[in-house]
Amino acid sequence: MEEAVISTSTPAVELAGITKRFPGVVANRDIALAVEQGHVHAIVGENGAGKSTLMKILYGMQRPDEGEIRVNGAAVAFRSPSDAISAGIGMVHQHFMLADNLTVLENVVLGSEPRKGGIAIDFGAARKKIKQISDTYSLGVDPDALVEDLGVGARQRVEILKVLYRGARILILDEPTAVLVPHEVDELFGNLRELVREGLTIIFISHKLDEVLSVADAITVIRRGTTVASVDPKAVTARQLAELMVGSELPSPETRESTVTDVVALSVRNLSVHSPDERCIVDGVTFDIRKGEVLGIAGVEGNGQAELVEAIMGMRPAEGEIRLGEEDISAWSTLRRREAGVGYIPEDRHRHGLLLEAPLWENRILGHQTRRPNVKGPWIDRAGARADTRRIVEQYDVRTPGIDVDAAALSGGNQQKLIVGREMSGDPVFLIASHPTRGVDVGAQAAIWDHLRAARAAGLAVLLISADLDELIGLSDTLKVILRGRIVADVDPQNVTPEQLGSAMTGAGEAA
């Protein structure tokens, strides 16, 4: 690397010859990576390239089979994350690990109570320290806020603060922007710059190449488990980066000609969902989705989208009417709704989409356990399910050593592809797609969009929820904005820019 000549300081992190094997897969092979002090260093690569594995190795969650890790010039061998933390390395995982019903303060202090000085935790001192960190890096975190009242952006800042509280000088962020809408991404990047200015080093993973180019000081590309290039973000375009990663061009979510028909496939009237403490989370939502139509719902995460989806799936009690075609399905069980042709790509694939400890072919059955080719009457049809799993793996390009490996062994993006493939099987009439391409690489994203477009042309009605505004604008025939549980605006996807949509989502456009 050229900069290394200029910069006389030792790199914050150096990985040399890192190799990590899993059954049937080499996740990392002979990785070489140097991260300069005070840099925002981005790591990009397609799904299953080995990014998360490499970061887990650096964070002590997994141990490399071969290779050397140097932190600030000194060789280290971490046996657990706590070793990494004491070496000043912290990691924020893609799925947050905060306890909802505790305050920010409690969450931050949890597990890092000062060990000296007896039993009582010194909350006063902790609160002061949190405030101080929050002010130093302009995180705007209130130590006494309840975590469940915070949006995703704020939760993420709490996660970052938690890591800083433990004294991290090197921060790893695994796909931090996947759950954020654009203005939250801007805020996050503002925070990151603040951190870097204070001398911290940041390593982050993302599939969104524009973001990577805008924030990173250095970029490393990983392909098939090994580092293939280190590039200067000022010297490449997103297109070139994508080619380095996958050897293909950047996809566009553009849908051309409309396939919307007159036949209403799903109709929702006055749907409301209340929380156990009687707060209204979804408030009188009404919409129709016609055959061949994609209805997009734009909104900052945490504005009722998840509850709306769960109500439509019958997983959560709700008032109001839901009709599928001619039938009122409001009182139907989840199973009956699925059998009637409702497909469901959940936003949280680990919680709602997979049995992590079951083989892929059993995961093919999940959610479709009353239908062919998975069952014959009351019996599981192993041969049928297995054959169809192979088809999905092939058609959706799920990178796996076989259909007998556990779902947990797939990379995040490949798990997502499997779920999309499964939910598109069996000719659904209506599909709920919550963040259908969350965590998948640009190549796979294009493929999933193609599948969605083809199904839409064949008459599928889709409810699309996404934090990716380009995806929303590009795929939707109709676009609605949700804010605090209510539909607050209709937007024409043909004539809206991501910026306009973004401000409508925060309520800035509410008056209009």
Place this chain on the structure above:
Amino acid sequence: MKSAESSFADRLLGRVRLTGLLSLAAPLLAIVFAGLITSVVLLVSGDPPLETLGVMADYGTQPRSIVLMLNYATTYYLSAVAVAIGFRMNLFNIGVDGQYRLAALVAAAVGGAVTLPAPLHIALILLVAMLVGAGWASIAGLLKVKRGVSEVISTIMLNAIATALGAWLLNKERLAVEVAGSNNIGTKPIPESGRVAGMAIIPGTEAKVFGLIILAVVVGVGYHVLLSRTRFGFDLRATGRSESAAVASGVNVKKMVVTAMILSGAAAGLIGMPQLLGSSYSYSLDFPTGLGFTGIAIALLGRNHPVGIAFGALLWAFLDTSSSILQLHEISPEIVAIMQGTIVLSVIIAYELVHRYQITAEQRRVSKELAGGTPPRVEGASA
């Protein structure tokens, strides 16, 4: 974030499986472990380990002992399957003990009170036992889904209640009569038509194996088929693995909890039947107790697998049978209880070790294939 690797609990309860020869290595390793530890205990207590084990093996392989062992094992097997049904769904049915005792008592009373043609009479007794077991267990299931009471707590309480209820019912004013020629009391003996004849299938002895050993086999096959071949079994295992994913897939988890408890209880109801219909014909004060707890140990030992449980039950029964010889050699028979405990622990440890070995072995295989130039099936992300 959820770790991508299986959890200890998953490996413990057999939700994650070993493949190929390794699935044999783990139990063998466990037995060797347990043997070593028991030897140490024997040495410390001043008995020669090899000789003691020799004596036990000698005695345990006598034809008469084998019959005894099969009879014990039949009962243990049923008990372990009852426990395992719950385990597969993350339900800890500690109440198998109370369920089978109550079921046996009521079934014995009903069986003694009626006279019916042979097959019908037997079927009636089995049915009553299953219904009582299922009914008693369903209380815990309902409490869990309606009131959120942990089944561990409720089944422990129900065990205590079953004991009290049993004592109240087994009274001369209610279900009991005096047992002829003793000061014991029990239910009215079941007439000939309700008994199941033993089978003299072990050469070299007149002693008979419980006819209902067949019932254990049927239950084992049924358990296997239900869990791994049917939709219902899929839903049950899915709920055990991830409740939230099961809900999203359309499983009615509350219904599953109650159904699983009912099935577990119905299987528990059968535990006392081989003994009742094959040998004692009456439920009296000396009817065997505590079998439900043995079932928990054996389910763990057999890792909830129908064949594994069978081996576990046989091993447990072998140890129980051969312990009776130890006294003659002035060795404390309690040594067997120590062995049994050690075996359960060893199995847990051995499986953990073999699981780890399997992972490293796989990794070594991959790297060898790499070095040898044969590419592994998938390399990082292959195009």
